[in-house]
Amino acid sequence: MIDVSFDVYSDTPKGRDPDSYSPTLRNYHKILWSKELPSGNIFNLSDEIPRKLKHSSRVGEFIISSDSIGHTYKYTKALGEIVRELPSYEMDAFFLKCSTIGAYMVFPADKVGNKMTINGSRGLNRNIKDRFDLTLECIRLYYLDTPNPLSETFERYSSFFNLFENFQGYVDFFLLQDLVSREYDSVNFWLPFFSFEEKPLPGNIGEYRLYKNNLIRFISNRNKRIASQ
Numbered sequence: 001m002i003d004v005s006f007d008v009y010s011d012t013p014k015g016r017d018p019d020s021y022s023p024t025l026r027n028y029h030k031i032l033w034s035k036e037l038p039s040g041n042i043f044n045l046s047d048e049i050p051r052k053l054k055h056s057s058r059v060g061e062f063i064i065s066s067d068s069i070g071h072t073y074k075y076t077k078a079l080g081e082i083v084r085e086l087p088s089y090e091m092d093a094f095f096l097k098c099s100t101i102g103a104y105m106v107f108p109a110d111k112v113g114n115k116m117t118i119n120g121s122r123g124l125n126r127n128i129k130d131r132f133d134l135t136l137e138c139i140r141l142y143y144l145d146t147p148n149p150l151s152e153t154f155e156r157y158s159s160f161f162n163l164f165e166n167f168q169g170y171v172d173f174f175l176l177q178d179l180v181s182r183e184y185d186s187v188n189f190w191l192p193f194f195s196f197e198e199k200p201l202p203g204n205i206g207e208y209r210l211y212k213n214n215l216i217r218f219i220s221n222r223n224k225r226i227a228s229q
Helices: 023-033 077-083 088-097 118-124 132-143 151-156 158-162 167-173 205-227
Strands: 053-057 060-068 104-108
Touching (some): 118 151, 132 151, 132 167
């Protein structure tokens, strides 16, 4: 039912974003995340809203959208010189892996108080820069009621996070087990992590390759979990 090798750019109009314009990616999200919540309620998703998905039941109403969690940063100015050191075939393989379903998540899409969504906040926050491993650490800290760079944003979407009850519930629901420890008490970061005050992006070719290899391993493992559903 779900082809974990499918390239979501292959059915996306040229110049458009798969998160909004790939019908296959949208359908895969609908299939994957329409399932039982930790509470026992079913999180059924409908595709009645263009380019998004909707859930409406006694647990609440949620509009969600796709978001890429696998980034090559190929066109990020700060990494331009580093990326150019890698052969094109290596970057192409990296990008292709980041174009499969294992490299995508969903987050609430509706703006609260006309403020940024989770997608926007984690992309623009200087401590996160769209890295999903750092985002997941913020989510872990949020469930522990511990301040983090995305605390204010997450508070606006507390009803969404409450669906999963705790960090383990969130991780298990979205098949993120390969990005956390066995005890669910820490994140397996793609680069060494000491604090959010450090620069989140790789600073040299060695760090970039470490980031790339760890991200590829995570996507591959998550794709296996998805395929086994």
